[in-house]
Amino acid sequence: MATNKLNDNKLKALLKNLPEKETWIADGEGLALRMQRGGNLSWYFRYRLGGRNSKLERLFIGKYPDLPLAAARKLKDKCRNWLADNKDPRFMLDRITQEALKPVTVKDALEYWLNNYAVHNRKNHEKHRSQLIAHIYPKIGAMPLSMAERRHWLDALENISRKGSPVAAGYVLQMCKQALRYCDRRGYATSTALERLTIPDVGKKQEKDDRVLTDSELSDLLKWLNTNRIQPYYRDLIKLMLVFCARTKEVRLSTWDEWDFDAKLWTVPKDNSKNGIRITRPIPDRVIPWLVDMRQHNNGPFILGEFKEGTTVSQYGRILCKRLKHKEPWTLHNLRHTFITKNADLGAAPHVVELLAGHELGGVFSIYNRGEYLSEKLQVLNCYLDRLELLAEPQKNVIAATFIRAL
Template structure:
């Protein structure tokens, strides 16, 4: 008689989340095994035959650890074995599983053959490729988690057909066509990556184009006019007002307006990047879009504001006090134009374009603006010239801050204090 209950909770805890040289199966006994992915994901698998030892074995994934525990997986296995003994077959689509007493629907009963799931395949790509080669991988991961994992995450990827993928992307496309297109491109690239490495074999997305599943983002041209910049800055400096319920957004947008930086640059920024004595903000190349270190001088008039913010969040590493995802900030920021009563829609990234446009119109040299924004410099200069132009950047930022302060009291409102910095 085969040995059963070979696995233990201690062993599963040690394996969970630990990178493995290859995918492997570990038997618990009596048809139950745990599949260990290269990324350390654990899935319980039940294997059986319906026609004796000469028949083709079948398998079903019972659930992912730790959402499905070892005890629960064994209960499902025992129930299946009883059904096989009594009926000679399993009807997975109508089955229930025992979970600590009352019978409840098994999460994974509708799964066919036990294979690498869609989630595991995409995680394999994120770990093996995206995190080291794509600057925007975190945003991709947020998008995939929200839209794809919730629909197809638990499905075996090699058994997931065209219809399932099309329905997944169509559901996104109804409201967010650009997000649907971006998610499709990630999934198509991830499946190709997995197939070339022998992890999966699916080619289901190969023949589709971006336009079949979503839309490509168009280059925006929105620039806030002077009246809009004035009302935005005044609202940021106002006690209470529309930003009172959203102090995180108030602080984030304040930095965006002053520096013209990318949203993720301040959203992910920690105090280790800020040298308040030298008045410099240094973004490491691992966080810049062009792969080069970016140093921005900090205007002297901003120092009391930053010191107050640091004191307010002294227990936190993040400059803004906490980490917020790009999707959440983008969604929240998309309502600001309505809060301010502006006629045309604008987004946080349009602030960056507005700062660049104003500086160029004010006579700041274009190459200084480009360096301040963190744009890649084209040609030979981009290869050999690593100058930071701190003096020129400081002059440009001071000139811009002069203009901003004309829209308010002439002072920067300290974070959530109701006091001015001057």
């Protein structure tokens, strides 16, 4: 079958000497030029979907000279490839035309992942969104995803590091990579611009935080909690974290209906736990009078009396060590590391401490062992309270001095 029958000189000659009636001239392999009265020259791709006996389809692909010969042949090759993949060129061409007219932007792709995946599977999805709004959308959010090259992404991500947040830059990179892979798997949009980038290319990995407070530092903190220099909200928050090895979020979002004073149990619902599991912690007898006093002073559903955002609480925790004049920095999360480490030194069973911390037991324990170990947990909590009592008031040796004193 002859191909490439037309050339530019022949097409220019046709424009000067148009036929009086409609005429078709084939270029080969399905590409043909339709000439009409009035000087219209149009490119068509002619094909059959079901073999020789099926209907002949004519697909308009552009006008000449707006669509030059070379470009028409490239488009014809695309149509032939679609046919080879059992795809109708008419539908495929319409699809890419729509994408060209209204392309999927970088923001569209990331929002697609946020709304269809992160909202349902990530507890911190709002943090993801806020980081994208702050760092990615202003830089490249409006760009068509297909035109956002690696250099564009690098400029946006490296800008986070330049502002002093290299760990956040790596975090955002990993998030965006997952989002683009999700879009590709769903057939929404495709981009491989981030595939070869790693965290060191834009920032740095978060260092492992294994900080444990010394007995002297714990003593400073406990004495600080007994002064008037700390807001009641943060005083109660830190006490609850110290006593129960609770995460900041578990305490921030805790409401009074989670606390059963008759059964002496605090049950953290799945929605408030990091791992999406319910956490049950016994309440030691000596802590209940303090909790009852808190309830009398704190109005509303929240045990701390009000709601504060996680970022606000974390910021306060980062400066607390400076107020106590501790040389090595620590955060509120390090109170959990301290609880786990100190109880290991006291001989507590590791699996009981892990359950108090809200960690899932590994291996077959996570599948078959559903025990709450309430008596063992209570023993660990009481033992640790004894330790805190000695550090808080070594002369009096009374836990009430710190945990039950009138607020």
